[in-house]
Amino acid sequence: xxxxxxxxxxxxxxxxxxxxxxxxxxxxxxxxxxxxxxxxxxxxxxxxxxxxxxxxxxxxxxxxxxxxxxxxxxxxxxxxxxxxxxxxxxxxxxxxxxxxxxxxxxxxxxxxxxxxxxxxxxxxxxxxxxxxxxxxxxxxxxxxxxxxxxxxxxxxxxxxxxxxxxxxxxxxxxxxxxxxxxxxxxxxxxxxxxxxxxxxxxxxxxxxxxxxxxxxxxxxxxxxxxxxxxxxxxxxxxxxxxxxxxxxxxxxxxxxxxxxxxxxxxxxxxxxxxxxxxxxxxxxxxxxxxxxxxxxxxxxxxxxxxxxxxxxxxxxxxxxxxxxxxxxxxxxxxxxxxxxxxxxxxxxxxxxxxxxxxxxxxxxxxxxxxxxxxxxxxxxxxxxxxxxxxxxxxxxxxxxxxxxxxxxxxxxxxxxxxxxxxxxxxxxxxxxxxxxxxxxxxxxxxxxxxxxxxxxxxxxxxxxxxxxxxxxxxxxxx
Amino acid sequence: xxxxxxxxxxxxxxxxxxxxxxxxxxxxxxxxxxxxxxxxxxxxxxxxxxxxxxxxxxxxxxxxxxxxxxxxxxxxxxxxxxxxxxxxxxxxxxxxxxxxxxxxxxxxxxxxxxxxxxxxxxxxxxxxxxxxxxxxxxxxxxxxxxxxxxxxxxxxxxxxxxxxxxxxxxxxxxxxxxxxxxxxxxxxxxxxxxxxxxxxxxxxxxxxxxxxxxxxxxxxxxxxxxxxxxxxxxxxxxxxxxxxxxxxxxxxxxxxxxxxxxxxxxxxxxxxxxxxxxxxxxxxxxxxxxxxxxxxxxxxxxxxxxxxxxxxxxxxxx
Numbered sequence: 001x002x003x004x005x006x007x008x009x010x011x012x013x014x015x016x017x018x019x020x021x022x023x024x025x026x027x028x029x030x031x032x033x034x035x036x037x038x039x040x041x042x043x044x045x046x047x048x049x050x051x052x053x054x055x056x057x058x059x060x061x062x063x064x065x066x067x068x069x070x071x072x073x074x075x076x077x078x079x080x081x082x083x084x085x086x087x088x089x090x091x092x093x094x095x096x097x098x099x100x101x102x103x104x105x106x107x108x109x110x111x112x113x114x115x116x117x118x119x120x121x122x123x124x125x126x127x128x129x130x131x132x133x134x135x136x137x138x139x140x141x142x143x144x145x146x147x148x149x150x151x152x153x154x155x156x157x158x159x160x161x162x163x164x165x166x167x168x169x170x171x172x173x174x175x176x177x178x179x180x181x182x183x184x185x186x187x188x189x190x191x192x193x194x195x196x197x198x199x200x201x202x203x204x205x206x207x208x209x210x211x212x213x214x215x216x217x218x219x220x221x222x223x224x225x226x227x228x229x230x231x232x233x234x235x236x237x238x239x240x241x242x243x244x245x246x247x248x249x250x251x252x253x254x255x256x257x258x259x260x261x262x263x264x265x266x267x268x269x270x271x272x273x274x275x276x277x278x279x280x281x282x283x284x285x286x287x288x289x290x291x292x293x294x295x296x297x298x299x300x301x302x303x304x305x306x307x308x309x310x311x312x313x314x315x316x317x318x319x320x321x322x323x324x325x326x327x328x329x330x331x332x333x334x335x336x337x338x339x340x341x342x343x344x345x346x347x348x349x350x351x352x353x354x355x356x357x358x359x360x361x362x363x364x365x366x367x368x369x370x371x372x373x374x375x376x377x378x379x380x381x382x383x384x385x386x387x388x389x390x391x392x393x394x395x396x397x398x399x400x401x402x403x404x405x406x407x408x409x410x411x412x413x414x415x416x417x418x419x420x421x422x423x424x425x426x427x428x429x430x431x432x433x434x435x436x437x438x439x440x441x442x443x444x445x446x447x448x449x450x451x452x453x454x455x456x457x458x459x460x461x462x463x464x465x466x467x468x469x470x471x472x473x474x475x476x477x478x
Numbered sequence: 479x480x481x482x483x484x485x486x487x488x489x490x491x492x493x494x495x496x497x498x499x500x501x502x503x504x505x506x507x508x509x510x511x512x513x514x515x516x517x518x519x520x521x522x523x524x525x526x527x528x529x530x531x532x533x534x535x536x537x538x539x540x541x542x543x544x545x546x547x548x549x550x551x552x553x554x555x556x557x558x559x560x561x562x563x564x565x566x567x568x569x570x571x572x573x574x575x576x577x578x579x580x581x582x583x584x585x586x587x588x589x590x591x592x593x594x595x596x597x598x599x600x601x602x603x604x605x606x607x608x609x610x611x612x613x614x615x616x617x618x619x620x621x622x623x624x625x626x627x628x629x630x631x632x633x634x635x636x637x638x639x640x641x642x643x644x645x646x647x648x649x650x651x652x653x654x655x656x657x658x659x660x661x662x663x664x665x666x667x668x669x670x671x672x673x674x675x676x677x678x679x680x681x682x683x684x685x686x687x688x689x690x691x692x693x694x695x696x697x698x699x700x701x702x703x704x705x706x707x708x709x710x711x712x713x714x715x716x717x718x719x720x721x722x723x724x725x726x727x728x729x730x731x732x733x734x735x736x737x738x739x740x741x742x743x744x745x746x747x748x749x750x751x752x753x754x755x756x757x758x759x760x761x762x763x764x765x766x767x768x769x770x771x772x773x774x775x776x777x778x779x780x781x782x783x784x785x786x787x788x789x790x791x792x793x794x795x796x
Contacts, residue, residue: 244579260480
């Protein structure tokens with residue numbers, strides 16, 4: 001294995017195996033390539049059987065694809081995890097306080113910490129939500145915070161996902177598959193369980209039901225339907241929660257309440273875990289051409305007769321322009337120093353920053369403020385001269401729409417592929433749940449891995465894969 | 479449960495049953511058409527097959543003449559035919575996928591794997607066409623898939639409304655299929671046709687039995703040579719024959735009662751189904767032949783459609 005300039009989570013720069021990977025490293029040494037290949041094949045067969053697929057839009061050939069799965073787990077020690085968890089809780093609490101403030105009194109804007117124009121001119125800001133409190137002031141019930149490492153102590157937040165973050169079904173199914181494929185390795189590592197995630201999710205959703213729903217609120221999962229890329233996850237979650245998976249056409253609004261159409265007539269719905277973007281929720285309030293939503297849903301929501309999770313209008317907080325202010329936002333609401341770092345970011349809206357970015361495009365990653373899924377971005381070091389030139393023009397024409405970051409030396413993990421094992425870049429998306437009774441994070445998350453050698457793009461829509469993420473007890477000091 | 483869920487379960491089961499029926503019809507028609515010339519009229523056989531599946535009009539809209547290859551293509555693969563085997567499996571899976579959470583993992587995996595197999599065959603067919611052996615293998619695949627889906631549902635699903643609605647779909651479809659195959663061949667099932675009875679009729683009678691997988695059952699029940707009126711008796715009035723109209727209605731009434739019992743309310747669907755069952759229970763083959771077999775079957779097909787409508791209105795819409 002060639003020495004690389006990147007922090008490898010298994011093999012430290014001196015070539016020694018880090019203690020937390022000791023067991024994994026021995027297992028890799030003992031396993032012949034044929035065994036890894038056989039396990040890889042078995043894993044793929046299991047995923048295909050279960051039907052864990054996801055759709056790539058605009059890809060007619062394969063409307064249902066498997067996300068490649070790597071059988072070598074990604075490992076964090078309990079100590080590392082505890083540090084990360086504290087940072088996640090702090091960050092999500094700040095996000096919720098920020099949203100409550102934006103749709104409430106607006107202290108942070110008056111204090112001049114965040115410029116008001118990036119809020120009010122943001123298409124994800126929902127004036128409909130202004131002055132209408134939500135239960136327990138929780139806006140982001142489910143957050144997915146994308147984390148990367150560049151060395152063995154700091155965690156960087158790459159992105160906050162506060163709308164409808166997906167991927168948690170992979171966290172859970174990857175674990176199931178690993179337990180079946182590699183039972184001995186699994187058992188010998190003392191891996192913290194993630195299987196209680198659905199329990200926590202249900203508790204969080206129940207805790208934010210409207211008061212009048214009483215002790216046993218009716219919860220549903222709202223999906224855009226089976227042709228949505230994350231449909232598998234929607235049905236998976238409804239199943240694990242033991243609640244109905246509904247589409248917009250299954251719901252109706254009558255006298256300010258939401259009902260679902262059942263074989264026994266309409267039944268009232270109290271909490272909607274919606275996996276549908278704001279724009280599509282209610283054709284009367286938002287996009288009139290949305291056939292996926294429920295006419296009148298916003299009026300029932302504004303009357304407080306139903307809770308939406310996540311709340312409407314959370315997109316304003318996970319915007320990439322707002323991201324650059326997260327350290328200040330955390331300090332403003334918690335009075336603490338942020339535990340997780342932000343990736344240094346140039347706001348192209350600022351003339352000095354724009355000038356710098358335009359001069360250094362080959363070294364930078366430039367992203368659209370509202371983009372996601374790895375689309376519409378420039379990865380300078382991997383782009384051709386022509387691509388850089390075209391992108392530069394796009395950027396100069398609308399600088400406020402972009403931010404830029406240095407290309408991070410994302411950490412690598414050993415990853416198996418046909419023909420061997422080698423380091424590949426990874427990130428991590430832990431899922432953070434917020435309910436009336438507090439913030440919960442199950443120990444683990446979705447590790448995404450860029451399968452192409454040297455690639456830094458981990459998005460599944462662009463050929464990334466996933467790994468199981470193991471939080472294990474710290475190795476005993478010998 | 480969600481009305482849409484019940485609707486999808488109902489149609490999921492219907493499409494799987496239909497895939498099985500279409501495969502059987504194609505199989506038996508191939509057998510008939512392979513008889514030495516003089517024993518059968520090939521074009522007529524395929525026309526009857528299209529008619530039994532209820533897609534003759536759609537076929538004629540797409541083709542000028544009925545020919546074996548185009549008919550087989552239409553029945554197996556054609557996207558313009560909503561009842562082609564490929565479309566049945568596709569629609570079955572779309573409905574199953576829409577209600578993933580209402581199916582057991584076993585049932586879902588069965589349909590999902592069968593669908594993947596079907597996709598492979600379809601790709602091969604589009605790329606280079608299929609040989610006869612591959613066609614036969616594909617028909618086997620469709621029949622086995624229906625069998626496996628049915629069996630896994632029976633073995634693993636909770637006995638609640640999800641199960642009952644899916645069973646209703648299966649039996650409404652099955653009753654329709656049995657009535658249609660009988661109606662297409664009614665003229666050779668009349669008592670007097672015994673006198674005509676050349677060898678052609680013998681093969682025809684056997685073909686009907688084969689299409690509803692009843693060759694062995696026939697001999698167990700009647701211990702007699704194949705008589706056309708006994709075939710009609712077996713497929714209409716015999717309670718022990720799982721594809722007979724009477725047996726299907728026994729099941730339809732039972733599952734509708736399960737639903738009304740759980741929901742605490744009866745409706746038009748229950749009343750209507752009991753009426754139809756009562757008529758079948760009280761009928762004799764003599765009555766059936768004297769009112770006219772064709773008329774009897776046409777009435778039945780209409781009644782059966784009205785049950786589908788009554789179930790939809792009572793449970794599957796708002």
